[in-house]
Amino acid sequence: MSVRSLPGRLYSAEQTRELDRLAGEAGLSGEQLMERAGRAAFELLVQRWPDLSRPAILCGGGNNGGDGYVIARLALEAGLAPVVYQDKPVEEMHGDALTMARRARDAGVPMRPLSLDCLPEDAPVLVDALLGTGLAGPLREDKRALIQALDDLRKPVLAVDVPSGLAADSGASTGAVLRARCTITYIGVNRGLLTGIGPVCTGELLFDDLGVEARVHDAIAAPVWRPAPADLARWLPRRAPDGYKKTYGHVLVIGGDHGFGGAPMMTAQGAGHAGAGLVSLATRSEHVAPLLARQPEIMARAVDGVADLAPLLEQATVVAVGPGLGRDAWGRALLEAALDSGLPLVVDADALTLIAEWGVDARDDWVLTPHPGEAARLLGSDTGAVQADRFAAVESLAARYGGTALLKGLGTLVRGAEGTALISDGNPGMGSGGMGDLLTGVIAALRAQGLAPYRAAALGAMAHARAADRAAARDGERGLLATDLLMDLRRELNDY
Incomplete structure (x- = not known):
């Protein structure tokens, strides 16, 4: 078996x-x-x-x-x-x-x-x-x-x-x-x-x-339970005959400081291929043209500061913040604005490090997606301690910060309002840059389509891993890139 x-x-x-x-x-x-x-x-x-x-x-x-x-x-x-x-x-x-x-x-x-x-x-x-x-x-x-x-x-x-x-x-x-x-x-x-x-x-x-x-x-x-495709059938709403782009939510991705435009672009692509009706990207001006050339469906906007971000936040359903954000004044200001917006959040990468530094209050409407090193910073611990008991670590993250915590790694764990999920899908080919950025977009898209934070995180992580398994079965694990998953991700979220 x-x-x-x-x-x-x-x-x-x-x-x-x-x-x-x-x-x-x-x-x-x-x-x-x-x-x-x-x-x-x-x-x-x-x-x-x-x-x-x-x-x-x-x-x-x-x-x-x-x-x-x-x-x-x-x-x-x-x-x-x-x-x-x-x-x-x-x-x-x-x-x-x-x-x-x-x-x-x-x-x-x-x-x-x-x-x-x-x-x-x-x-x-x-x-x-x-x-x-x-x-x-x-x-x-x-x-x-x-x-x-x-x-x-x-x-x-x-x-x-x-x-x-x-x-x-x-x-x-x-x-x-x-x-x-x-x-x-x-x-x-x-x-x-x-x-x-x-x-x-x-x-x-x-x-x-x-x-x-x-x-x-x-x-x-x-x-602890293992999400399965049948859970998508139970929880992910089917498309209504009269649905249109605003029916399926608007994901706003915030990130991409100077020299880091690729990370938020993969997040935005992940959100689009996972079914979000609209996807916007707030980033540095030099990234807009190349990002539009790569994926014209993404509404890429040049954002120099909080004033430029405000109208984008007003239109968004869910915010994905952190990929390529950086930790300088620009990224800090945009993260603060996202936290103050009251919108549901999916938080990754540099935003997690800043949250660990700031010691923010717990909240119910966000999903935190750390790898073990980021989890250690959030808990004031070290990577070895996190890996020594990953269940205890993800439970501590959820207890300390509220909402849903997703601890990446072999056997990704998700802890939230409905318990703990373990993702047993996936393969070693996923050990390449951008995989986590893509996952952030997938979770944000599922949130935008109406799934609660815990279910969006658990099912998003499962679909992301199974898409990687599809891609690896077809072309091999070595050399697997995050963007190779995009069409397989779409298939995974429709095949149920």
Whole structure:
């Protein structure tokens, strides 16, 4: 099962444990779930590596290790020659994991203690059933050294539930992570698998619900969800037969100080291709002619100061401010005017840095779109702290500044009035200049068409990422430019 077909709900580690408990109440015992999990992982193992004969199964002492012992037993029954590397002796295990370990031992699975002196150096494939989702806090030094040594073997790895060393709640490393070629997870998908370094360490992510009924999932309110094209169909208004340009809103883009005309132009193009009825651009006079030559539908205006901006603000529905704005007197004055206008705002780039410097009051009608460095400035923190717990960072941004906060990066997060969204679409080709400027315009256009800030941000980020996936699938990731997304973005917002 591919990432795109994963469930829409994402859970914390505590919530997935509650799902296990509720599944038990619904009639599925822990032993049954462990057998099903182990079988699903074993079937994936032989599917991905059909010529495999000697898998090494790394088993911890908890339920994750129990899944590993099931895999080892099934491998032996299938005629393979598995070897279990134990992090804890069978005699020290408990519950269902102990039952599965005894069954594997009684079936004749060879077992060795796992240590720095006993690593599976000759095994062609590793099955990681060591730590699972129960890991809390930094790894002890001995565990960190062991996981690092295993990762240094550079073996293909199938991870069970979560790569060992990855924090299931935050998607951060707890000291070292055993990176996987693919990961299979069960019943509920942990949110940390899809943000931070989670996708890097997880590899291909697959899901099996183990036959748990939907009503079990309905019993838990998942605070994190993955937007899907179906949400566009539910929330984005369809075009009325008698609609005209003013029906779909007027986006005003403010930015483009001397030498930075391209950034706001991409924002304006993003707004136009995402469906805004009218798009204006307030910028420096030297940018007007080249910008009109590139996209004549954009109403580019020379703005030398606040007096020139005032009539444009009077006509606008939504303001997108920040791309190429600069931090000098011109940009500062225009940002102040935008903040004082009372219009809904989408705020990016230099405007975020100025807001962090000024310490402005919270407001409900804006969307802030920082990358991790800008988020750190807004929170008075540092980039490392933001990336160590991206969920906590985006929640702090929304709490401090109000409205909706969108934290860019691998597994973009959106926090607002309706909860937290995680964008799992997108690809490495998006690591090029202008992608964020384009996104700002998309969100502003959706706001102009009537979507609330949170929905505009979540669906805009999803559509933007999926457009990048379309473009990369057609022409490749390397060399992907922001403006390459424009027609794919239009298709993405119409295909639903």
